[in-house]
Amino acid sequence: SQQGEEDPQALSIQEGENATMNCSYKTSINNLQWYRQNSGRGLVHLILIRSNEREKHSGRLRVTLDTSKKSSSLLITASRAADTASYFCATVSGGSYIPTFGRGTSLIVHP
Amino acid sequence: KAGVTQTPRYLIKTRGQQVTLSCSPISGHRSVSWYQQTPGQGLQFLFEYFSETQRNKGNFPGRFSGRQFSNSRSEMNVSTLELGDSALYLCASRSSVTDTQYFGPGTRLTVL
Numbered sequence: 087s088q089q090g091e092e093d094p095q096a097l098s099i100q101e102g103e104n105a106t107m108n109c110s111y112k113t114s115i116n117n118l119q120w121y122r123q124n125s126g127r128g129l130v131h132l133i134l135i136r137s138n139e140r141e142k143h144s145g146r147l148r149v150t151l152d153t154s155k156k157s158s159s160l161l162i163t164a165s166r167a168a169d170t171a172s173y174f175c176a177t178v179s180g181g182s183y184i185p186t187f188g189r190g191t192s193l194i195v196h197p
Numbered sequence: 198k199a200g201v202t203q204t205p206r207y208l209i210k211t212r213g214q215q216v217t218l219s220c221s222p223i224s225g226h227r228s229v230s231w232y233q234q235t236p237g238q239g240l241q242f243l244f245e246y247f248s249e250t251q252r253n254k255g256n257f258p259g260r261f262s263g264r265q266f267s268n269s270r271s272e273m274n275v276s277t278l279e280l281g282d283s284a285l286y287l288c289a290s291r292s293s294v295t296d297t298q299y300f301g302p303g304t305r306l307t308v309l
Binding site for chain 1: 300302
């Protein structure tokens with residue numbers, strides 16, 4: 087079963103625009119991770135944010151976490167065609183190290 | 198460091214056959230997890246091995262099994278294949294330092 091659910095399911099934007107994806111989850115977490123997957127390939131880890139953190143940055147990526155709302159967002163600034171991919175959030179809860187993945191957001195960036 | 202490798206990359210089998218997939222984790226990583234990805238069910242956790250022991254298990258039938266060797270390489274086996282087993286099978290090794298999972302490119306299994 088999915089813990090995190092991404093919104094929107096699909097997003098289509100022009101190069102240079104910002105892309106925002108949201109993730110909501112149901113139970114308390116230890117950390118939340120964002121991954122990218124290019125079509126039919128393996129997942130690439132983007133950012134891990136722990137439950138006691140509110141915001142993290144990595145290059146053009148910005149992740150926020152609001153544990154009171156049980157939600158996270160991933161912002162990609164100045165998007166490029168190469169950012170076209172599916173983006174997944176994954177939560178780690180309790181004593182398990184195993185992330186539980188959402189269904190993903192499919193992002194298309196038009197050149 | 199070399200990344201996670203999976204072999205084979207593509208596989209075609211027929212119903213009733215069995216298949217073995219292989220995964221080599223990043224050097225130094227002792228935890229290896231397996232996931233099944235399908236359009237209908239998304240990414241589903243199969244099992245995790247740590248130091249040759251299965252530490253966590255997802256909700257899959259007993260036809261799905263795995264093992265880990267002393268060098269941390271892992272294999273997963275699916276017996277009596279069904280059409281619904283067609284999927285991308287992903288292996289990931291975990292860094293105990295950063296809590297980050299690193300995924301391999303996957304094995305695309307097609308069951309005819």
